[in-house]
Amino acid sequence: MLAASKGNRVVASQAVVAPADQRCGLIAIVGKPNVGKSTLLNALVGQKISITSRKAQTTRHRITGMHTQGASQYVFVDTPGFQTIHGNALNKSLNKAVQGAVGDVDVVFLVVEAGSFTPADEKVLSLLAPGIPTILVANKLDTMKNRPEIMLWLQSMQDRHPFAEIVPMSAKNDKDVQRLLGIAEKYLPEQAWMYAADELTDRSEKFMAAEMVREKLFRLTGDELPYTSTVVIDKFEEEKGKTKGVKRLVRIAATIVVERDGHKAMVIGDKGERLKRMGMEARTELEKLYDAKVFLELWVKVRSGWADDAARVRSFGYE
Numbered sequence: 001m002l003a004a005s006k007g008n009r010v011v012a013s014q015a016v017v018a019p020a021d022q023r024c025g026l027i028a029i030v031g032k033p034n035v036g037k038s039t040l041l042n043a044l045v046g047q048k049i050s051i052t053s054r055k056a057q058t059t060r061h062r063i064t065g066m067h068t069q070g071a072s073q074y075v076f077v078d079t080p081g082f083q084t085i086h087g088n089a090l091n092k093s094l095n096k097a098v099q100g101a102v103g104d105v106d107v108v109f110l111v112v113e114a115g116s117f118t119p120a121d122e123k124v125l126s127l128l129a130p131g132i133p134t135i136l137v138a139n140k141l142d143t144m145k146n147r148p149e150i151m152l153w154l155q156s157m158q159d160r161h162p163f164a165e166i167v168p169m170s171a172k173n174d175k176d177v178q179r180l181l182g183i184a185e186k187y188l189p190e191q192a193w194m195y196a197a198d199e200l201t202d203r204s205e206k207f208m209a210a211e212m213v214r215e216k217l218f219r220l221t222g223d224e225l226p227y228t229s230t231v232v233i234d235k236f237e238e239e240k241g242k243t244k245g246v247k248r249l250v251r252i253a254a255t256i257v258v259e260r261d262g263h264k265a266m267v268i269g270d271k272g273e274r275l276k277r278m279g280m281e282a283r284t285e286l287e288k289l290y291d292a293k294v295f296l297e298l299w300v301k302v303r304s305g306w307a308d309d310a311a312r313v314r315s316f317g318y319e
Protein backbone atom coordinates (compact mmCIF):
# COMPACT_ATOMS: atom_id res chain seq x y z
CA MET A 1 0.00 0.00 0.00
CA LEU A 2 3.04 2.19 -0.13
CA ALA A 3 2.18 3.58 -3.52
CA ALA A 4 -1.37 4.37 -2.51
CA SER A 5 -0.46 6.20 0.65
CA LYS A 6 2.23 8.09 -1.18
CA GLY A 7 -0.30 8.89 -3.89
CA ASN A 8 -2.69 10.38 -1.40
CA ARG A 9 -0.02 12.50 0.16
CA VAL A 10 1.25 13.95 -3.08
CA VAL A 11 -2.18 14.46 -4.56
CA ALA A 12 -2.99 16.62 -1.59
CA SER A 13 0.11 18.71 -2.19
CA GLN A 14 -0.58 18.91 -5.91
CA ALA A 15 -3.71 20.90 -5.26
CA VAL A 16 -1.72 23.83 -3.92
CA VAL A 17 1.27 23.81 -6.27
CA ALA A 18 0.74 25.83 -9.45
CA PRO A 19 2.81 24.65 -12.45
CA ALA A 20 4.73 27.93 -12.34
CA ASP A 21 6.02 27.05 -8.86
CA GLN A 22 6.95 23.48 -9.64
CA ARG A 23 10.39 21.96 -9.86
CA CYS A 24 11.18 18.83 -11.81
CA GLY A 25 14.46 17.21 -12.68
CA LEU A 26 16.16 14.06 -13.87
CA ILE A 27 18.54 12.39 -11.47
CA ALA A 28 21.00 9.66 -12.41
CA ILE A 29 22.12 7.34 -9.62
CA VAL A 30 25.56 6.00 -10.50
CA GLY A 31 28.25 4.06 -8.72
CA LYS A 32 30.24 0.87 -8.84
CA PRO A 33 28.47 -2.39 -7.91
CA ASN A 34 27.26 -3.08 -4.41
CA VAL A 35 27.51 0.45 -3.03
CA GLY A 36 23.75 0.55 -2.40
CA LYS A 37 22.29 2.19 -5.51
CA SER A 38 19.23 -0.04 -5.66
CA THR A 39 18.63 0.28 -1.96
CA LEU A 40 18.83 4.05 -2.30
CA LEU A 41 16.56 4.17 -5.32
CA ASN A 42 13.94 2.05 -3.62
CA ALA A 43 14.12 4.23 -0.53
CA LEU A 44 13.82 7.41 -2.58
CA VAL A 45 10.91 6.21 -4.66
CA GLY A 46 9.13 4.06 -2.13
CA GLN A 47 8.92 1.22 -4.58
CA LYS A 48 10.57 0.32 -7.78
CA ILE A 49 8.53 1.03 -10.84
CA SER A 50 9.28 1.11 -14.47
CA ILE A 51 7.89 3.85 -16.53
CA THR A 52 9.12 5.91 -19.40
CA SER A 53 8.97 9.60 -19.84
CA ARG A 54 6.68 11.64 -21.94
CA LYS A 55 9.48 14.07 -22.62
CA ALA A 56 11.08 13.31 -25.95
CA GLN A 57 14.56 14.28 -24.87
CA THR A 58 14.57 11.67 -22.16
CA THR A 59 13.92 8.65 -24.33
CA ARG A 60 17.49 7.53 -23.92
CA HIS A 61 16.74 6.97 -20.29
CA ARG A 62 14.66 4.38 -18.68
CA ILE A 63 12.75 6.05 -15.92
CA THR A 64 13.04 3.84 -12.89
CA GLY A 65 10.91 5.80 -10.55
CA MET A 66 9.79 9.15 -9.37
CA HIS A 67 9.02 10.91 -6.18
CA THR A 68 6.88 13.98 -5.81
CA GLN A 69 7.00 15.94 -2.62
CA GLY A 70 5.88 19.48 -1.95
CA ALA A 71 6.56 21.47 -5.14
CA SER A 72 9.25 19.12 -6.40
CA GLN A 73 9.28 16.09 -8.60
CA TYR A 74 12.37 13.89 -8.63
CA VAL A 75 12.62 11.65 -11.67
CA PHE A 76 15.22 8.92 -11.31
CA VAL A 77 16.74 7.48 -14.44
CA ASP A 78 18.68 4.37 -15.13
CA THR A 79 22.04 4.72 -16.77
CA PRO A 80 22.78 1.56 -18.68
CA GLY A 81 26.42 0.67 -18.37
CA PHE A 82 27.13 2.35 -15.07
CA GLN A 83 25.23 -0.31 -13.19
CA THR A 84 27.41 -3.07 -14.50
CA ILE A 85 30.80 -1.47 -14.20
CA HIS A 86 33.34 -3.90 -12.89
CA GLY A 87 36.65 -5.44 -13.71
CA ASN A 88 37.62 -5.48 -17.35
CA ALA A 89 34.34 -3.98 -18.36
CA LEU A 90 35.76 -0.73 -17.09
CA ASN A 91 38.10 -0.41 -20.00
CA LYS A 92 36.06 -2.20 -22.61
CA SER A 93 32.47 -1.20 -22.48
CA LEU A 94 32.53 2.28 -21.10
CA ASN A 95 31.87 4.29 -24.16
CA LYS A 96 30.32 7.48 -25.33
CA ALA A 97 26.81 6.05 -25.18
CA VAL A 98 27.18 5.50 -21.48
CA GLN A 99 28.50 8.99 -20.98
CA GLY A 100 25.65 10.37 -23.06
CA ALA A 101 23.12 8.76 -20.78
CA VAL A 102 24.28 10.85 -17.85
CA GLY A 103 25.10 13.84 -20.02
CA ASP A 104 21.64 15.31 -20.00
CA VAL A 105 20.38 14.79 -16.50
CA ASP A 106 20.03 17.64 -14.03
CA VAL A 107 21.79 16.06 -11.08
CA VAL A 108 23.96 13.01 -10.54
CA PHE A 109 24.07 11.04 -7.30
CA LEU A 110 27.47 9.35 -7.22
CA VAL A 111 27.11 6.63 -4.61
CA VAL A 112 30.22 5.35 -2.86
CA GLU A 113 30.81 3.57 0.43
CA ALA A 114 31.63 6.07 3.14
CA GLY A 115 35.31 5.96 4.01
CA SER A 116 36.38 4.44 0.73
CA PHE A 117 37.16 5.70 -2.76
CA THR A 118 38.61 3.01 -4.99
CA PRO A 119 39.88 3.17 -8.59
CA ALA A 120 36.46 1.83 -9.65
CA ASP A 121 34.81 4.84 -7.97
CA GLU A 122 37.33 7.09 -9.64
CA LYS A 123 36.49 5.55 -13.01
CA VAL A 124 32.79 6.22 -12.57
CA LEU A 125 33.54 9.78 -11.54
CA SER A 126 35.72 10.32 -14.60
CA LEU A 127 32.83 9.38 -16.87
CA LEU A 128 30.51 12.05 -15.56
CA ALA A 129 29.97 15.02 -17.79
CA PRO A 130 31.50 18.16 -16.33
CA GLY A 131 29.03 20.88 -15.48
CA ILE A 132 26.31 18.63 -14.12
CA PRO A 133 26.02 19.03 -10.36
CA THR A 134 27.26 15.84 -8.77
CA ILE A 135 26.26 14.95 -5.25
CA LEU A 136 28.59 12.50 -3.57
CA VAL A 137 26.42 10.11 -1.58
CA ALA A 138 28.70 8.58 1.04
CA ASN A 139 26.49 5.58 1.77
CA LYS A 140 26.63 2.93 4.50
CA LEU A 141 27.70 5.48 7.04
CA ASP A 142 26.25 3.20 9.71
CA THR A 143 29.12 0.79 9.11
CA MET A 144 31.70 3.45 10.03
CA LYS A 145 32.14 4.00 13.72
CA ASN A 146 35.27 6.12 13.88
CA ARG A 147 34.25 9.81 13.75
CA PRO A 148 37.67 11.42 13.21
CA GLU A 149 38.28 8.97 10.40
CA ILE A 150 35.00 10.00 8.74
CA MET A 151 35.91 13.68 9.03
CA LEU A 152 39.30 13.09 7.42
CA TRP A 153 37.78 11.10 4.62
CA LEU A 154 35.13 13.75 3.92
CA GLN A 155 37.88 16.36 3.76
CA SER A 156 39.81 14.25 1.27
CA MET A 157 36.70 13.93 -0.90
CA GLN A 158 36.28 17.68 -0.93
CA ASP A 159 39.85 18.07 -2.14
CA ARG A 160 39.46 15.39 -4.77
CA HIS A 161 36.62 16.85 -6.81
CA PRO A 162 34.34 19.90 -6.81
CA PHE A 163 31.28 17.95 -5.73
CA ALA A 164 28.14 20.07 -5.52
CA GLU A 165 27.45 18.43 -2.15
CA ILE A 166 28.79 15.62 -0.04
CA VAL A 167 26.14 13.73 1.87
CA PRO A 168 27.25 11.13 4.41
CA MET A 169 24.26 8.89 5.00
CA SER A 170 22.72 5.47 5.10
CA ALA A 171 20.22 4.44 2.44
CA LYS A 172 18.58 2.33 5.13
CA ASN A 173 17.83 5.33 7.29
CA ASP A 174 14.67 7.15 6.27
CA LYS A 175 15.72 10.45 7.86
CA ASP A 176 18.92 10.41 5.82
CA VAL A 177 16.97 9.69 2.65
CA GLN A 178 14.69 12.65 3.37
CA ARG A 179 17.72 14.85 4.01
CA LEU A 180 19.20 13.84 0.66
CA LEU A 181 15.96 14.78 -1.09
CA GLY A 182 16.03 18.15 0.64
CA ILE A 183 19.62 18.79 -0.40
CA ALA A 184 19.00 17.72 -4.00
CA GLU A 185 15.88 19.85 -4.35
CA LYS A 186 17.65 23.07 -5.26
CA TYR A 187 19.30 21.37 -8.23
CA LEU A 188 15.96 20.54 -9.84
CA PRO A 189 15.09 23.07 -12.53
CA GLU A 190 12.06 25.24 -12.05
CA GLN A 191 9.71 23.62 -14.51
CA ALA A 192 6.38 21.88 -14.57
CA TRP A 193 6.21 18.26 -13.47
CA MET A 194 6.54 15.62 -16.16
CA TYR A 195 4.21 13.27 -14.35
CA ALA A 196 1.04 13.54 -12.37
CA ALA A 197 1.91 13.68 -8.71
CA ASP A 198 0.19 10.39 -8.06
CA GLU A 199 1.71 8.62 -11.02
CA LEU A 200 3.45 6.05 -8.97
CA THR A 201 1.55 2.91 -9.58
CA ASP A 202 1.97 -0.16 -11.68
CA ARG A 203 -0.80 1.18 -13.88
CA SER A 204 1.54 3.76 -15.30
CA GLU A 205 2.05 2.02 -18.60
CA LYS A 206 -1.68 1.71 -18.99
CA PHE A 207 -2.02 5.38 -18.23
CA MET A 208 0.64 6.12 -20.83
CA ALA A 209 -1.27 4.09 -23.42
CA ALA A 210 -4.39 6.20 -22.88
CA GLU A 211 -2.30 9.37 -22.98
CA MET A 212 -0.64 8.36 -26.19
CA VAL A 213 -3.90 7.53 -27.99
CA ARG A 214 -5.37 10.76 -26.66
CA GLU A 215 -2.42 12.70 -27.96
CA LYS A 216 -2.81 11.19 -31.47
CA LEU A 217 -6.55 11.72 -31.32
CA PHE A 218 -6.21 15.42 -30.72
CA ARG A 219 -3.27 15.88 -33.01
CA LEU A 220 -4.92 14.16 -35.97
CA THR A 221 -8.37 15.68 -35.52
CA GLY A 222 -7.09 19.18 -34.90
CA ASP A 223 -9.39 21.53 -33.07
CA GLU A 224 -12.55 19.98 -34.47
CA LEU A 225 -13.00 17.42 -31.75
CA PRO A 226 -14.28 18.64 -28.40
CA TYR A 227 -12.08 17.93 -25.40
CA THR A 228 -14.87 15.96 -23.79
CA SER A 229 -13.81 13.03 -25.96
CA THR A 230 -11.72 10.58 -24.07
CA VAL A 231 -9.85 7.33 -24.28
CA VAL A 232 -10.63 4.27 -22.21
CA ILE A 233 -8.27 1.34 -21.99
CA ASP A 234 -10.36 -1.83 -22.17
CA LYS A 235 -7.54 -4.30 -22.15
CA PHE A 236 -3.89 -4.09 -21.12
CA GLU A 237 -2.12 -7.40 -21.03
CA GLU A 238 1.53 -8.15 -21.15
CA GLU A 239 3.45 -11.30 -21.82
CA LYS A 240 7.01 -11.32 -20.60
CA GLY A 241 9.61 -12.32 -23.17
CA LYS A 242 10.53 -15.86 -22.20
CA THR A 243 13.79 -15.97 -24.06
CA LYS A 244 16.62 -13.63 -23.24
CA GLY A 245 16.80 -10.82 -25.75
CA VAL A 246 13.19 -11.27 -26.87
CA LYS A 247 11.00 -8.30 -26.12
CA ARG A 248 7.87 -8.67 -24.05
CA LEU A 249 4.56 -8.30 -25.78
CA VAL A 250 1.90 -5.81 -24.71
CA ARG A 251 -1.68 -6.17 -25.98
CA ILE A 252 -3.83 -3.09 -25.66
CA ALA A 253 -7.44 -2.47 -26.62
CA ALA A 254 -8.61 1.11 -26.32
CA THR A 255 -11.91 2.84 -26.98
CA ILE A 256 -12.16 6.44 -28.04
CA VAL A 257 -15.37 7.71 -26.52
CA VAL A 258 -17.01 10.62 -28.32
CA GLU A 259 -20.24 12.46 -27.77
CA ARG A 260 -21.88 12.40 -31.20
CA ASP A 261 -22.10 10.32 -34.35
CA GLY A 262 -20.56 13.22 -36.26
CA HIS A 263 -17.52 13.05 -34.00
CA LYS A 264 -17.25 9.33 -34.51
CA ALA A 265 -17.12 9.80 -38.28
CA MET A 266 -14.49 12.49 -37.81
CA VAL A 267 -12.29 10.22 -35.75
CA ILE A 268 -12.64 7.28 -38.11
CA GLY A 269 -11.97 9.39 -41.20
CA ASP A 270 -12.38 8.52 -44.84
CA LYS A 271 -12.40 4.69 -45.16
CA GLY A 272 -11.03 4.47 -41.65
CA GLU A 273 -7.79 6.13 -42.64
CA ARG A 274 -7.56 8.50 -39.70
CA LEU A 275 -8.22 5.90 -37.05
CA LYS A 276 -5.72 3.61 -38.69
CA ARG A 277 -3.08 6.30 -38.64
CA MET A 278 -3.77 7.11 -34.99
CA GLY A 279 -3.34 3.47 -34.12
CA MET A 280 -0.14 3.15 -36.09
CA GLU A 281 1.44 6.26 -34.64
CA ALA A 282 0.41 5.47 -31.09
CA ARG A 283 1.67 1.91 -31.42
CA THR A 284 5.04 2.97 -32.80
CA GLU A 285 5.57 5.41 -29.95
CA LEU A 286 4.39 3.01 -27.29
CA GLU A 287 6.81 0.40 -28.57
CA LYS A 288 9.64 2.85 -28.06
CA LEU A 289 8.40 3.94 -24.66
CA TYR A 290 7.84 0.44 -23.31
CA ASP A 291 10.73 -1.14 -25.14
CA ALA A 292 8.25 -3.87 -26.08
CA LYS A 293 6.28 -5.20 -29.00
CA VAL A 294 2.81 -3.67 -28.90
CA PHE A 295 -0.49 -4.76 -30.40
CA LEU A 296 -2.99 -1.95 -30.27
CA GLU A 297 -6.68 -2.22 -31.16
CA LEU A 298 -8.67 1.00 -31.37
CA TRP A 299 -12.44 1.35 -31.23
CA VAL A 300 -14.71 4.37 -31.38
CA LYS A 301 -17.94 4.59 -29.40
CA VAL A 302 -20.59 7.26 -29.01
CA ARG A 303 -21.69 7.96 -25.45
CA SER A 304 -23.97 10.90 -25.51
CA GLY A 305 -23.53 13.13 -22.49
CA TRP A 306 -21.11 10.66 -20.90
CA ALA A 307 -18.90 13.38 -19.50
CA ASP A 308 -21.68 14.60 -17.22
CA ASP A 309 -22.38 11.19 -15.88
CA ALA A 310 -20.15 10.78 -12.88
CA ALA A 311 -21.02 7.14 -12.33
CA ARG A 312 -20.15 6.27 -15.88
CA VAL A 313 -16.86 8.11 -15.66
CA ARG A 314 -16.09 6.08 -12.57
CA SER A 315 -16.91 2.89 -14.37
CA PHE A 316 -14.31 3.81 -16.98
CA GLY A 317 -11.72 3.76 -14.26
CA TYR A 318 -11.02 7.44 -14.04
CA GLU A 319 -11.32 7.60 -10.30
Ligand SMILES: Nc1nc2c(ncn2[C@@H]2O[C@H](COP(=O)(O)OP(=O)(O)OP(=O)(O)O)[C@@H](O)[C@H]2O)c(=O)[nH]1
Pocket residue numbers: 031032033034035036037038039040083084139140141142143169170171172173
Ligand atom coordinates in the same frame (compact mmCIF):
# COMPACT_ATOMS: atom_id res chain seq x y z
N1 LIG B 1 24.87 -1.29 6.30
C1 LIG B 1 24.35 -0.80 5.18
N2 LIG B 1 24.16 -1.61 4.13
C2 LIG B 1 23.63 -1.10 3.00
C3 LIG B 1 23.27 0.26 2.90
N3 LIG B 1 22.78 0.48 1.65
C4 LIG B 1 22.83 -0.70 1.01
N4 LIG B 1 23.35 -1.65 1.81
C5 LIG B 1 23.58 -3.06 1.48
O1 LIG B 1 24.58 -3.16 0.48
C6 LIG B 1 24.32 -4.25 -0.38
C7 LIG B 1 24.30 -3.78 -1.83
O2 LIG B 1 23.20 -2.93 -2.00
P1 LIG B 1 22.53 -2.70 -3.42
O3 LIG B 1 21.49 -1.67 -3.22
O4 LIG B 1 22.14 -3.98 -4.03
O5 LIG B 1 23.76 -2.12 -4.21
P2 LIG B 1 23.88 -1.69 -5.74
O6 LIG B 1 24.83 -0.58 -5.80
O7 LIG B 1 22.54 -1.47 -6.33
O8 LIG B 1 24.54 -2.98 -6.34
P3 LIG B 1 24.67 -3.43 -7.89
O9 LIG B 1 23.28 -3.86 -8.31
O10 LIG B 1 25.61 -4.59 -7.80
O11 LIG B 1 25.23 -2.31 -8.66
C8 LIG B 1 23.02 -4.86 0.08
O12 LIG B 1 23.29 -5.95 0.87
C9 LIG B 1 22.36 -3.75 0.88
O13 LIG B 1 21.51 -4.25 1.87
C10 LIG B 1 23.48 1.10 4.05
O14 LIG B 1 23.22 2.30 4.05
N5 LIG B 1 24.02 0.51 5.16
